[in-house]
Amino acid sequence: MAEIRFGVATSHVPAIGAAIDRGKEEEPYWAPLFQGYEGARKWMADANPDVIILAYNDHASAFDLDLIPTYAIGVASEFPIADEGYGPRDVPIVEGYPELAWHLAESLILDEFDMTICNYMPVDHGLTVPLSIMYDKPEKWPARVIPLAVNVIQYPPPTPRRCFNLGKAIRRALKNWDEDITVAVFGTGGMSHQLQGERAGWVNTPFDTDYLNRLGEDPESLLEISHIDLLRDAGSEGIELVMWLIMRGALGGSVREVHRHYHVPASNTAAGLIIFEDTTADVLL
Amino acid sequence: MTTSKKPYADIPGTYVFDGEHHRKGYALNMMCMSLNDPANREKFREDEEAYLDRWDLTAEQRKAVLDRDWLGMLRLGGNIYYTFKIAIFDGLSMQAVGGMMSGVTEEEFRQMMIDGGRNTI
Numbered sequence: 001m002a003e004i005r006f007g008v009a010t011s012h013v014p015a016i017g018a019a020i021d022r023g024k025e026e027e028p029y030w031a032p033l034f035q036g037y038e039g040a041r042k043w044m045a046d047a048n049p050d051v052i053i054l055a056y057n058d059h060a061s062a063f064d065l066d067l068i069p070t071y072a073i074g075v076a077s078e079f080p081i082a083d084e085g086y087g088p089r090d091v092p093i094v095e096g097y098p099e100l101a102w103h104l105a106e107s108l109i110l111d112e113f114d115m116t117i118c119n120y121m122p123v124d125h126g127l128t129v130p131l132s133i134m135y136d137k138p139e140k141w142p143a144r145v146i147p148l149a150v151n152v153i154q155y156p157p158p159t160p161r162r163c164f165n166l167g168k169a170i171r172r173a174l175k176n177w178d179e180d181i182t183v184a185v186f187g188t189g190g191m192s193h194q195l196q197g198e199r200a201g202w203v204n205t206p207f208d209t210d211y212l213n214r215l216g217e218d219p220e221s222l223l224e225i226s227h228i229d230l231l232r233d234a235g236s237e238g239i240e241l242v243m244w245l246i247m248r249g250a251l252g253g254s255v256r257e258v259h260r261h262y263h264v265p266a267s268n269t270a271a272g273l274i275i276f277e278d279t280t281a282d283v284l285l
Numbered sequence: 286m287t288t289s290k291k292p293y294a295d296i297p298g299t300y301v302f303d304g305e306h307h308r309k310g311y312a313l314n315m316m317c318m319s320l321n322d323p324a325n326r327e328k329f330r331e332d333e334e335a336y337l338d339r340w341d342l343t344a345e346q347r348k349a350v351l352d353r354d355w356l357g358m359l360r361l362g363g364n365i366y367y368t369f370k371i372a373i374f375d376g377l378s379m380q381a382v383g384g385m386m387s388g389v390t391e392e393e394f395r396q397m398m399i400d401g402g403r404n405t406i
Binding site: 014015029059060061064065066082083084085086087153154155156192193194195196197198199200201202203204205228231232236237264265267268270 | 402
């Protein structure tokens with residue numbers, strides 16, 4: 001049985017990727033952020049998952065306004081790095097896992113989550129920056145990645161509860177995959193930020209702190225926060241936090257928090273990172 | 286025609302990209318998206334006016350693009366992830382654009398973020 005043992009939630013700010021690509025980690029502006037990633041990277045090297053199911057959102061890279069899937073799963077053997085206007089980031093190509101991705105797609109659809117299935121899906125900073133945060137600059141990404149793109153740009157995105165339940169369905173699907181592999185689920189985006197309008201620069205540290213505090217022990221309470229409240233409290237782009245709930249739903253009821261980091265700012269964003277190990281009994285058996 | 290009251294209409298300084306906004310900004314955003322292609326960036330660089338002729342923009346949208354009126358583009362249906370493609374083309378940071386949308390310099394915006402971000406508007 002494939003086991004979901006780890007959950008990682010992290011911001012995916014493009015400027016973090018650019019700072020890594022240009023070796024700026026030790027500059028005074030960036031140092032406090034990257035110091036908080038050191039422990040996470042050590043943990044990641046030990047955890048060493050075989051596969052990452054990575055929930056992120058595409059930012060006008062693979063999808064445009066002609067096609068807006070709420071949930072899209074990548075089933076290809078590899079995913080090219082998107083050109084977001086700067087030329088593609090100089091990071092390794094992302095290797096997929098078509099057999100498991102198809103199993104997931106089929107299981108999720110039969111479990112009443114109507115996934116869009118993608119063979120060609122260039123991946124942008126939403127997916128590559130979390131990998132860089134956790135792995136730094138490897139020659140090849142150590143894990144295979146199944147991209148799970150979530151629409152959070154076109155209003156309305158899926159609700160927090162729907163995302164949490166999708167995570168649970170991913171957990172059910174993995175239980176029926178007969179291969180001895182370790183799986184991590186990533187939920188990315190957030191934390192509070194607003195890129196647009198006169199309110200650009202919005203940050204809500206009390207909201208973020210509360211979100212981090214409740215995510216591990218009391219995630220159900222976060223499902224009561226409507227996405228209208230997320231727009232208001234976390235900012236128009238902070239609504240990305242719904243994707244963290246896919247990760248948390250994919251873990252069992254009991255988790256152990258192994259790492260947490262929060263820093264303002266990374267560019268225009270409150271950057272958060274939290275890592276959980278699943279301590280639910282059915283995993284330990 | 287009836288429209289339902291939008292529960293997010295009272296959030297200040299925020300342009301929620303809903304269906305109405307999408308319809309207004311479709312061509313503008315698709316034009317921005319086209320700048321993902323290096324060949325299109327080259328054409329835009331050669332002659333912005335001629336490049337914009339290829340898209341079904343309103344006169345106001347066209348002017349907002351040429352003037353780099355970032356708030357104007359949002360008001361005319363733009364979405365920040367799309368309109369930011371023009372900022373990338375111009376070599377501008379998100380903080381510079383954030384400053385221009387909120388009426389401060391890039392340096393002031395950057396300092397506001399270092400000080401913990403915007404807490405009120």
